[in-house]
Amino acid sequence: MSYSIKQAFKQFFRNGAMSTASVFSITAILLILGLFFLLVVNVSNVAARIEKDFDSIQVYLLNETDEAAAQYMIDGLMAMPEVQEAFFLSREQAMADLKVRFGDKAYLLDLRQENPLPNSIMITVGLIEDADKVVEYVKTFEGIEGLTYSKETVERLIKLNRFIQYAGLTIIFFLVIISVIVVSNTIKLMVLAREREISIMKYVGATNWFIRGPFLVEGILIGLVSAGLSVGIVAFIYYKIEDVFGTDLLVMLSSGLVPHRFMIENLAAIFAALGVSIGACGSIISMRRFLDT
Amino acid sequence: MIEYKNVTKTYGTNIGLEDVSISIEKGDFVFLVGPSGAGKSTFVKLMLKEIEADSGSILFDGAEITKLSNREIPKLRRSIGIVFQDFRLLPKKTVYENVAFAMEIIHISPRFIRKQAPQALSLVGISSKAGKYPHELSAGEQQRVAIARAIVNNPTVLIADEPTGNLDPDTAWEIMELLEHINTRGTTVVMVTHAKEIVNKMSKRVIAIKNGRITRDEQKGAYRPEEDEAEAIEAADGGLPVL
Ligand SMILES: Nc1ncnc2c1ncn2[C@@H]1O[C@H](COP(=O)(O)OP(=O)(O)OP(=O)(O)O)[C@@H](O)[C@H]1O
Numbered sequence: 152m153s154y155s156i157k158q159a160f161k162q163f164f165r166n167g168a169m170s171t172a173s174v175f176s177i178t179a180i181l182l183i184l185g186l187f188f189l190l191v192v193n194v195s196n197v198a199a200r201i202e203k204d205f206d207s208i209q210v211y212l213l214n215e216t217d218e219a220a221a222q223y224m225i226d227g228l229m230a231m232p233e234v235q236e237a238f239f240l241s242r243e244q245a246m247a248d249l250k251v252r253f254g255d256k257a258y259l260l261d262l263r264q265e266n267p268l269p270n271s272i273m274i275t276v277g278l279i280e281d282a283d284k285v286v287e288y289v290k291t292f293e294g295i296e297g298l299t300y301s302k303e304t305v306e307r308l309i310k311l312n313r314f315i316q317y318a319g320l321t322i323i324f325f326l327v328i329i330s331v332i333v334v335s336n337t338i339k340l341m342v343l344a345r346e347r348e349i350s351i352m353k354y355v356g357a358t359n360w361f362i363r364g365p366f367l368v369e370g371i372l373i374g375l376v377s378a379g380l381s382v383g384i385v386a387f388i389y390y391k392i393e394d395v396f397g398t399d400l401l402v403m404l405s406s407g408l409v410p411h412r413f414m415i416e417n418l419a420a421i422f423a424a425l426g427v428s429i430g431a432c433g434s435i436i437s438m439r440r441f442l443d444t
Numbered sequence: 445m446i447e448y449k450n451v452t453k454t455y456g457t458n459i460g461l462e463d464v465s466i467s468i469e470k471g472d473f474v475f476l477v478g479p480s481g482a483g484k485s486t487f488v489k490l491m492l493k494e495i496e497a498d499s500g501s502i503l504f505d506g507a508e509i510t511k512l513s514n515r516e517i518p519k520l521r522r523s524i525g526i527v528f529q530d531f532r533l534l535p536k537k538t539v540y541e542n543v544a545f546a547m548e549i550i551h552i553s554p555r556f557i558r559k560q561a562p563q564a565l566s567l568v569g570i571s572s573k574a575g576k577y578p579h580e581l582s583a584g585e586q587q588r589v590a591i592a593r594a595i596v597n598n599p600t601v602l603i604a605d606e607p608t609g610n611l612d613p614d615t616a617w618e619i620m621e622l623l624e625h626i627n628t629r630g631t632t633v634v635m636v637t638h639a640k641e642i643v644n645k646m647s648k649r650v651i652a653i654k655n656g657r658i659t660r661d662e663q664k665g666a667y668r669p670e671e672d673e674a675e676a677i678e679a680a681d682g683g684l685p686v687l
């Protein structure tokens with residue numbers, strides 16, 4: 152084992168140009184991969200939040216509709232399996248919530264003498280796809296002024312999010328394959344450069360794993376170094392993005408970027424695993440072809 | 445020690461060995477002769493399990509080589525030393541390192557290597573060049589290093605595939621003396637060669653192969669150019685006369 156590691160490091164420096172070239176290629180690939188990762192995670196995050204905000208249906212009640220009638224509607228709604236939650240929101244409570252949301256600008260709301268908000272029923276559906284059915288049912292009620300829900304927006308968002316996720320995964324998949332090919336070619340060159348040594352090792356009776364060990368470690372080393380470099384660069388880029396856009400996005404979407412610590416820690420763990428796998432797969436593939444028997 | 449029973453090896457339509465049965469005893473010194481393409485290297489590769497026999501049985505020290513799994517091959521090769529015509533030394537290692545390398549890669553302890561490697565170098569008479577690199581040595585010296593490497597792990601059999609092929613006659617004789625010395629220490633030696641003089645003067649067992657078959661097996665044998673050389677076959681087959 153220690154022999155393999157020693158040999159791998161020796162080789163790494165002896166074939167400096169080759170190792171460096173493949174480290175750079177894989178770093179570049181992982182960098183792109185990391186940026187896609189950031190994009191996908193953040194888009195998913197934003198989408199999830201927006202979805203949460205919009206998966207509710209607000210039913211505005213006419214002033215004549217009393218609380219008992221509202222309760223009757225709520226009971227009917229709660230009986231539907233599609234409905235997760237339905238509750239009565241009084242106009243006073245609605246105003247109080249609004250004031251909280253306005254924060255230090257709440258005095259603006261006090262300018263109006265009368266509370267303009269109606270009583271309402273807030274409905275949360277389990278699946279946004281079921282919203283239509285619930286809406287149809289709500290429309291059969293008497294004593295409602297109107298309702299709002301934004302199914303299309305949410306659905307479009309979900310579709311976009313899915314698309315970005317699938318596209319991201321596809322691109323990530325191909326990038327990973329390219330990395331494996333890069334590693335396997337590098338290892339192949341290293342195997343060829345040491346062909347004589349390997350053939351002697353075989354004749355003297357070195358075990359296959361003893362011969363393969365250094366190349367396997369070599370591949371893993373290339374993968375890990377590349378992973379480390381790319382995580383560093385991605386982290387740097389992410390900090391910059393946070394600096395520039397972080398607060399603005401917070402206001403715009405009421406959901407900022409996924410916090411960098413969470414993001415980078417996960418990315419580091421994923422890339423470490425990915426680096427090791429890419430390196431190991433790459434060298435095993437080239438060794439299967441060149442070091443058998 | 446080594447026993448081939450009805451061994452056949454073909455490469456597609458090419459015949460490597462055909463129905464070969466032979467037995468080599470412990471301590472034997474054997475010349476393997478025959479024209480180019482006769483199957484000599486095939487014979488050697490089968491013993492090392494570099495290639496698989498199509499049929500037949502090969503026993504090495506009582507173990508059936510044809511049935512060894514891939515994981516058992518290294519163990520077999522540790523009991524066989526091998527020397528080639530082109531020496532096959534590692535150019536970036538010194539003489540000593542080349543020999544020590546053969547021990548390192550089979551996990552011999554550094555202490556034992558420090559003891560054993562110089563002994564092997566001294567046995568082949570090259571101790572004074574231990575710190576030199578292969579390109580600084582003459583061909584004969586390089587072959588000595590290769591022999592030291594082949595015997596340093598105390599194999600029971602030493603195989604030499606045309607070890608004198610690249611050497612001038614005097615140097616070749618020195619190498620032969622060395623191989624004979626190694627043989628007298630108990631190591632079985634199998635030497636593939638085209639060197640008529642050497643075979644005749646040494647007067648050892650000669651196994652002749654032609655077209656994959658054993659044509660002759662004599663104790664204290666001699667080299668027969670008319671059988672053992674390719675040109676002779678062409679003439680015998682009624683080919684074009686040599687001008
Ligand atoms: N890998 C291979 N693929 C196809 N045919 C082969 C292969 N190796 C050997 N042969 C054929 O098998 C036969 C025996 O070859 P082998 O190498 O054993 O001969 P040899 O006696 O060692 O010859 P030389 O004296 O030239 O080294 C030859 O006809 C050769 O062409």
Ligand SMILES: [Mg+2]
Binds near residue numbers: 484485486
């Ligand atoms: Mg040959």
